[in-house]
Amino acid sequence: MIRTLLSAALGAALVATPASAQDAAADLETAAAAWVQPSNAERFRVLTEQLTAAGLDYEVQAFEGGNGRTGPLEGRNVVVTIGRGPVDIVLTAHYDAVPLEGGFSQGIVDNAGSVLAMMQAAVRLRETSAAEPFPYRYVFVFTDQEELGLIGARKWLESADRSRIAAVINADVAAYGDTVMYGENNGEQSAGLLRALRLQCAERAVTCVGFPVYPPSDDRVFSAAGLPVLSLGTQDAIGAHQMWLAFNGGETPGLREGFVPPVFQRIHSTGDVLDLFEGEDVARFGAFIADLALRIAIDHAAGG
Template structure:
């Protein structure tokens, strides 16, 4: 009952600010992220639904038969909301809401990976929903990313990508002021990457592009041929250390056996609210909203 009450309180706080075009307060964003600290992924699904409703959307839960080798068949639940005008093409903004299982069988708190991103995506959608856009925007909060991008793959299998103009995915956006973005999604994604780079310059943001970027749900869209970028946030030093770990080769300058701090946090008992910075969640939401607006204009001008 306590977990359910905390989730409801966070949704009420979001609802109180849903009519405002301003970014939600740090207290509201922190409570929204903390609401995901629950013992099951099924319970996290309900928090996604409540927060989308509080932000003024009418979410739909799309179930699928998922699971993996370790779990066996297991029902999954993607949560979807749409806004903007109907048309032949739409822009997707995505994040996964499921948390990883720990070795003892319990669920990680999963706030760095990935509740903070989910809250940032919902907040970005709230900031955008009353704007005069050229394209429909589809918010998809995926389940079972931690089992191998299952939710994203199943959504693509069910809906295809024929009407997908671009995808903006968020993963691990909980702290720091440096935005990381993947550059490894192929030629179809070049215009999305360019839009990210232009936005970083326009907003004077600290950004780091990764020729090789850690996998997230963007990989499912890359494999399907959709234009996509995956985004995350870290402190500047951590972002560059992660860049070196993935892109620096044998002579990357890192100490032997070095693991970037973020990888010591995610998928562990250390993935707790102590690591979350509401200012980063707000920064992510504002950046994602600005990127969607930029892509919306550029796609319409083609």
């Protein structure tokens, strides 16, 4: 019964009018522009202001972070909890960007795009949870200091009740493109989540590319702790395939000598800029994440 009701709610939620889809994309472009900032302190301000504007209550968790390079440095994770119940689906995206020699990355692809997609997902799950209460919490953790060594995620998990966590979905590198990339290297415990993801890709006719080797992000903190976790990103189709080859093509990837996939020329550089941001793609990805989280909750409730 729960499944039927939720499926109906999910179906209704998927029917967006073209006008509202265009509005959402335009709003996201405006929101993305605010992320061009000179420091992570400013990015924190933008994040909390945008959460407030979206009506999403948040909690700030300060921690002692930093690494050998920075020395001790206070960090701040920002947590938004949707719904209530004894089981958590955790959704993570880091909001910090990389300080560069003589400047600061705009950090749009890495990782304002994912943060904005997660905010979209939170709003969507709030609507779904209100329409059809379901005893699961969606805990969005916007992490700090990922770029310093996954520090924010580690600090959050240290203080979290792990026994509540059924699944973790991480998003990193997502500001454009309709191809969803995902890692297949987060342990046996993540097999059920991979199945749910692949089913959703098939049912929605979304092109999803699985990476046996996928670059690390905050997901590694959770898989190292034995928790089931998915790590997702988006790109255009060609970029996703080039990246797949670079990481998984072995000795003869078919890429020309010295070829660096465009996304790796962009992130962690002055090339990760606002111009790359595509509101429509990020809106679509946000909806995809929300529906995936709901699907995983339903599967979990059914004992899957």
